[in-house]
Amino acid sequence: MLKTLQPRTSTQIPEPPVSRFLFADTRMAWFWLIVRLYVGYEWLTAGLEKLTGHSYTFDASFGQVVKGGAWVFSGHDGAGLKGFVAGALAQAGGPHPAVQGWYATFLQHVVLPNATLFSYVITFGEICVGLGLLLGVLTGIAAFFGLFMNLNFLLAGAVSINPVIGTLALFLVLAWRIAGYYGVDRYLLPLLGTPWTGSLRKNQAHLPNVATS
Incomplete structure (x- = not known):
């Protein structure tokens, strides 16, 4: 019976x-619309806080100055990120560090010397991810970059809400085909298609016309 099995013939x-x-x-x-709006709201408000230095969450803190102030366009760009990195490096010691040594090295020798650049990248990255998810524009790609930032925050020892929205972002990546259906992706994805199918609109245009009676 085992001789009749041919695993190599089943490639998928x-x-x-x-x-x-x-x-x-x-x-x-x-x-996925509900999930997308929630994750997008969290990213957009986080980015706006870093951009303006004020809270945009819909609670009692709305409009108040956030701790650390704005990360960009503030006259002391990079100061907020330097404080965040300092907190992460403080968790890199001990027998069971919250921040792994290799990531602490990355923070100390790559992020810290370029804090101003990374401040702008993170701030506008969060805003772009938030807008992409809220509007349903290239939802899978926006969710992927959001997940990437979640992973970096977790590696830096910042737990907070990152595990929650990171997990939801992972599912949005898996549901990329329909997660933006109630959004721009409903029209954008058929136009763009995929690298393995090409534009769906062009494919439909080349289909032969079938006469009906």
Whole structure:
């Protein structure tokens, strides 16, 4: 019986129906819309706080000055990030450090000397990720970069809400085909297509016309 099995002939394993329903069926787009708006709101408010130095969360702190002030356009650009890095480096010691040695080395020798540049990259990166998710523009790509920033914050010892929105961002990456269905992606993705299919609109234009009676 084992001789009849030919594993090499099966190069692909079909996607389970549950996975297709959750991550590729437009009937689930409403669910990913809720997830997308929540994660986008968190990223946009975080970016605006670093840009302006004021809170934009819808609670009692709305409009108040945030701790550390603005990260950019403040006359002391990079100061906020330097404080964040200093806190991360303080967690790199001891027998069970919250920040791993290799990442602490990266923070100390790469991020810290270029704090001003990284401050702008992080600030506008958070704003772009937030806007991309809220508007549903290239949702999968926006969620991926959001997840990348979450990972870096976690490696720097900043837990906070990062595990939550990082996990949600991971699922948004998996649901990239429908996560932006109630957004710009509904029209943008068919126009752009994918590297392995090309533009769906162009493909439809080349389909032969079938006469109907």
